[in-house]
Amino acid sequence: MDLAFSGISGILIMLFYGIIMLLIGIITFLRNKKVHSSLDEYYLGGRSLGTLVLFFTFFATQYSGNTVIGYSAEAYRVGYANLVTVPFFIMIVLVYLLYAPRLYKLSRKHNIVTPVDWLQLRFRSKAVSMLGAIIMLYALGNFLLEQLIAIGQGVAGLTGGTVPYQVGVIFFITIMIIYGWLGGMRSVAYTDTMQGIALLVGVFMLLIGTILYFGGLPEAGDYIRAYSPENLGVPEGIGLVTWSNFLILVGFGAAVYPNAIQRIFSAKNERALKKSLTQMAWMPFLTAGVVFVIGILAYTAFPDLSVAESEQVVGMMASVIANENIIFYVAMILLFGGIIAAIVSTADSVLLTFSSIISKDLYGRYINPEASDNKKIMVGKVLGVVAVAFLLVIAWNPPATLYQVFVLKLEILVQVAPAIILGLYWKRSHAKSVFTGMLAGTLLAAFFTFTGLKPLGIFSGIWGLMLNLVVYTVGSFIFGTVSSTESAQDMLEENKVPSAQPVK
Structure with missing residues (x-):
């Protein structure tokens, strides 16, 4: 048996995951037919996600199927220097813990549904809210486009080319839209749980098979020492600069993904939120760490691969392991199905948040403030589908020039981090300074x-973030006063309408 010719097996596992996702959406809808009656129900799952589901939906947001494929390939190419991916993910969890509990309390007290809601509540500024919404929609659209392309490539790889790239994209996107329409956040969170379990089991089975049939780290280390000794070293000079500023970029940028913030709002209570984030602290070792080890072990299995060939190293290792016995064959098929399901689950959460910002923050706040929740949800659904259709046109034949657009995603998104996080703690935050800093940082990046x-050697997003912070803090010191804006602490302690210096 060989994964390279497993067209039928790939199609069956693709259909299996697709049917499971649809069933989750249907069951969720039948159990909660009021899901479309309020923004809280549809976009936040009624703010009722418990620790386990919340953990897996955070996991699905932070770790996509691309983590398994891309990070293993990078570890194969650069060696032990890629171990830095583990602290990258730890940094994200640390940033969550820095601001998530306080923001959660405010979301419950003031009925916050989207991250833009928080910006509007804190700064009472249309300019800050609109710029924040534009940056978030750009990042979400960018992220969704990446997932659409990854889905098509994943399906084509899983089925050995039997199912063409475009057909795979259409199949899973159609299923994603259907179960998302039916169950909203609950459907998304439950499918996240399914794919998270499948991905973890598959990755560990791949690790076990790799060690059994290709040897462990000592053998890989001996091979690297003999044939690629440069991959045993650690970065120096400019490499250390790249490590450190990328750590900041990923840590703060990924922690303020709008879809991640909505999971904070979806928690059943503060205890469930803190427990899920505490459990997430282990996942960099159990996911990124394991994926790193797999990439290192690939040295002894497939030496001297080119850069292009190394991108397929996980599939090559899985194919060899699958040939050994039926247990590993089934496990590797499930792994690749889980990878595709993971990508779909990332895409569905992005689409849900994209729709919520359009419906709640743009349509509901500025176009039709009198609209019912049901109508806002419908507008978000329809415009979300329109956005997917537009992105599908691009994903159909993705141009090489999209690379810079992909790179720009975190560089731009990190510019909203000061407003979201500093706004929670700093009473002097001044709305005009927040807006000017965010805009200046975005343009520079x-x-x-x-x-x-x-x-x-510093990334453009970090240069933008530094300019952003200088303008924000200096402007707030000069123009802001403690009384000019109601702090987050005031909002928690008092039942009064927040007031900040508006930006017209």
Whole structure:
């Protein structure tokens, strides 16, 4: 048996995961037919997600199927330097713990549904809210486009090319839209749980098979020492600069993904939120760490792969392991099905949050404030599908020029981190300074990215973030006063309408 010709097996597992996702959506709808009656129900699952489901939906947001494929390939290419991916993910959890509990309390007290709701509540500024919404929608659209492309490539790989790239995209996107329409956040969270379990089991089975049939780390280390000794070293000079500023970029940028923030709002209570985040602290070791080890072990299995070939190293290892016995064959088929399901689950959460910002923050706040929740939800659904259709046109034949757009995602998104996080703690935060800093940081990051400039080896997003913070803090010190804006602590302690200096 060989995964390379497992077209029928791939199609069956693809159909299996697709049917499970549809059933989750149907069951969720039948158990809660009021899901479309309120924004809380549809977009936040009624703010009732317990520790286990909340943990897996955070897990699905942070770890996609691309983590397994892409990070293993990177570890194969650069060696032990790629171990830095573990602290990247730890940094994300630390940033969550920095701001999530306080933001959760505010979301319950003030009925916050989207991250833009928080910006509006805190700064009472249309300019800050609109700019924040634009940045978040850009990042979400970018992220969704990546997932659409990954779904097509994953299906084509799983079925050995039997199912073409475009057919795979259409199949899973149609299923995703259906179960998302039926059950909202509950459907998304439950499918996240399914794919999270499948991905974890599959990855550990791949690790076990790799060790059994290719040897462990000592053998891989001996091979690297003999043939690629440069991959045993640690970064120096400019490499350390890249490590440190990428740590900040990923840690703060990924922690303020709008779909991740909505999971904070969806928690049943603060205890469930803290427990799920505490459990997430182990996952960098059990996911990124395991994936790193798999990439290192691939040295002894497939030496001297080119860069393009190394991108397929997980599939190559899984194919060899699957040939050994029926247990590993089934496990590897399930792994690749789980990888595709993981990508779909990432895409569905992105689409749900994308729709919520359109329906709640743009349509509901500025276009038709009198609209019912049901109508807002319907507008979000329809415009979400329109956005997916537009992105599908791009994903159908993705141009190479999209690379810079992909790179720009975190570089731009991290510019909302100061407003979201500092706004929770700093009473002097001044709305005009927040807006100006966010805009200046965004423009600088975009300019550096598209011109290819990287002064001192520092990423464009970090340059933008530094400018953002300088403008924000200096402007707030000069123009802000403790009384000019109601702090997050005030909002928690008092039942009064927040007031901040508006930006017209």
